Amino acid sequence: MSRSPEPETLIDLAQDKIAVIDETGRFRYLNAATEALLGFDPGSLVGTDAFELVHPEDVDRVRELFEAAVRSDVRPDGPLEYRYATADGDWLWLRTRVYPPSETGIDGYALSSRDVTLEVESRRRLETIASTSPDVLWMFAADWSELLFVNEATKPVFGIDREALRERPQGFLEVVHPDDRPAVKDAMQRLSCGESTNLDYRIGAPDEGIRWVRVPGRPVVEDEEVVAVTGFARDVTDEYQRKRQLTVMDNLLRHTIRNDMNIVDGTAEQIATRADDALRAPESWSEDAAELAADLIDHAETIRRVADDLLTSAEKQRGVIDLLRRTEPPKPLRVASLVETAVDNALADCDAAAAEVSVRCPDDLQAFTHPELDYAIAELVENAIEHAEQAPRVAVEVTAPSERVEITVRDNAPPIPADERNPITDRWEMDDLTHTDGMGLWLVYWIADRSGGDLTFDADADGNEVTLSVPDADSDSTPPAGTRGPRRGAARGSPPAESDGGAPAADSDPTPDREGGDDAAPYGAARDLPSGSTDP
Numbered sequence: 001m002s003r004s005p006e007p008e009t010l011i012d013l014a015q016d017k018i019a020v021i022d023e024t025g026r027f028r029y030l031n032a033a034t035e036a037l038l039g040f041d042p043g044s045l046v047g048t049d050a051f052e053l054v055h056p057e058d059v060d061r062v063r064e065l066f067e068a069a070v071r072s073d074v075r076p077d078g079p080l081e082y083r084y085a086t087a088d089g090d091w092l093w094l095r096t097r098v099y100p101p102s103e104t105g106i107d108g109y110a111l112s113s114r115d116v117t118l119e120v121e122s123r124r125r126l127e128t129i130a131s132t133s134p135d136v137l138w139m140f141a142a143d144w145s146e147l148l149f150v151n152e153a154t155k156p157v158f159g160i161d162r163e164a165l166r167e168r169p170q171g172f173l174e175v176v177h178p179d180d181r182p183a184v185k186d187a188m189q190r191l192s193c194g195e196s197t198n199l200d201y202r203i204g205a206p207d208e209g210i211r212w213v214r215v216p217g218r219p220v221v222e223d224e225e226v227v228a229v230t231g232f233a234r235d236v237t238d239e240y241q242r243k244r245q246l247t248v249m250d251n252l253l254r255h256t257i258r259n260d261m262n263i264v265d266g267t268a269e270q271i272a273t274r275a276d277d278a279l280r281a282p283e284s285w286s287e288d289a290a291e292l293a294a295d296l297i298d299h300a301e302t303i304r305r306v307a308d309d310l311l312t313s314a315e316k317q318r319g320v321i322d323l324l325r326r327t328e329p330p331k332p333l334r335v336a337s338l339v340e341t342a343v344d345n346a347l348a349d350c351d352a353a354a355a356e357v358s359v360r361c362p363d364d365l366q367a368f369t370h371p372e373l374d375y376a377i378a379e380l381v382e383n384a385i386e387h388a389e390q391a392p393r394v395a396v397e398v399t400a401p402s403e404r405v406e407i408t409v410r411d412n413a414p415p416i417p418a419d420e421r422n423p424i425t426d427r428w429e430m431d432d433l434t435h436t437d438g439m440g441l442w443l444v445y446w447i448a449d450r451s452g453g454d455l456t457f458d459a460d461a462d463g464n465e466v467t468l469s470v471p472d473a474d475s476d477s478t479p480p481a482g483t484r485g486p487r488r489g490a491a492r493g494s495p496p497a498e499s500d501g502g503a504p505a506a507d508s509d510p511t512p513d514r515e516g517g518d519d520a521a522p523y524g525a526a527r528d529l530p531s532g533s534t535d536p
Contacts, residue, residue: 039087055083177202332473342377366473384411403475
């Protein structure tokens with residue numbers, strides 16, 4: 001019978017580096033794998049300090065953990081990962097398990113080290129991707145009771161700190177729009193049961209703004225059992241806003257212009273009919289001439305008025321399209337000069353002979369905005385004058401509260417009709433039956449939105465108060481020129497806040513407008529998308 005191999009021979013055949021160090025950290029023994037792994041002759045390292053070859057950024061941490069093991073004579077809770085020098089001056093990552101003498105009976109601390117460089121570098125690359133990704137990458141336990149992983153994007157997207165989410169794994173449901181929560185919970189249940197999901201839903205509070213996210217989810221299955229659920233959440237608010245913009249333009253083209261052209265066509269037909277009737281009965285000309293002339297003048301005036309409205313609408317639509325195509329960022333601009341230009345243009349563009357317009361604006365105030373802000377102010381002033389039923393009184397006041405510049409236009413016009421503001425404030429989804437006809441204040445809204453601002457409205461029997469808010473250029477929180485202006489909350493465009501009875505809360509009226517207005521976004525409730533779909 002052959003002789004059993006010596007233990008040292010078996011240890012030298014191991015691919016892992018096996019070493020023994022004393023309580024001070026000096027090598028007493030190293031196996032043959034040391035040379036293959038590090039390039040050092042094992043004998044040359046005996047008696048040297050094992051910590052001298054640990055990377056400078058890792059050495060204090062590793063030494064502290066080893067000294068703690070020496071004091072307690074207990075194996076560390078897990079393996080140590082650190083960088084270690086090689087003979088050719090390079091570094092590799094080792095994963096080392098420490099075994100105290102109480103477990104091995106060896107006079108010293110046994111170390112079993114494995115090269116995990118490829119694994120660590122791959123993991124670090126993934127961590128870098130996760131840390132720089134604007135998407136929220138997440139993984140939960142199958143029953144959603146434990147958060148296994150989430151990257152830093154959870155704060156800017158959901159407004160939740162990672163540690164807070166670890167403590168309360170389902171806490172993210174609190175920021176989901178109440179109308180969408182049932183759909184989100186249903187998707188969670190389906191994931192836990194092993195079904196892949198793809199859901200768009202809203203997050204955020206109505207008074208702070210609403211953001212749309214797209215959340216594909218996949219179950220992690222091992223041995224036919226769901227052990228975790230994973231996926232990502234992507235902010236797709238801009239997609240919904242772009243769809244909103246296209247819907248507005250489509251409705252205006254299909255409804256407003258079509259309806260006006262129907263008026264032109266019908267009026268022209270009436271003119272032709274009356275003229276034809278008159279030609280067929282020339283004997284009645286003397287009796288009907290005055291009536292005929294009056295009718296023709298009235299019909300011609302209708303055509304002129306509608307044609308003028310169509311031309312004005314076309315000009316504003318062109319302005320909206322030009323604005324939406326532009327990519328230049330907002331910049332610091334002096335507000336006083338913008339307001340002065342806006343008021344002058346508004347008075348020149350409308351019948352303002354009897355209008356009383358006052359302006360209060362600090363001379364040194366700067367807003368972080370697009371240059372078209374003067375157009376938005378002019379539109380507000382012009383609308384206030386045109387819709388007044390008595391001598392127009394318009395007051396423009398500029399203030400700078402809480403790192404914002406607020407331009408408020410007050411008038412004595414009738415309150416803005418609900419059927420004009422509701423499609424814009426997202427209480428209705430624009431469709432064939434419910435849509436706004438105006439374009440001017442859509443342009444006002446989009447100028448504000450592109451500047452990182454918003455619109456708010458207050459209307460009563462005495463008139464309307466419209467406030468256009470944009471970032472203060474002198475505020476510490478305002479980004480430098482060349483970047484998009486900050487939004488007051490998350491992406492806006494929420495439905496109105498609901499009271500317990502389901503009716504809109506009394507103070508929840510966001511940004512109504514005579515011809516357009518509040519932020520665009522929500523199209524119904526959460527949307528369960530087909531697998532692989534990217535269409536909002």
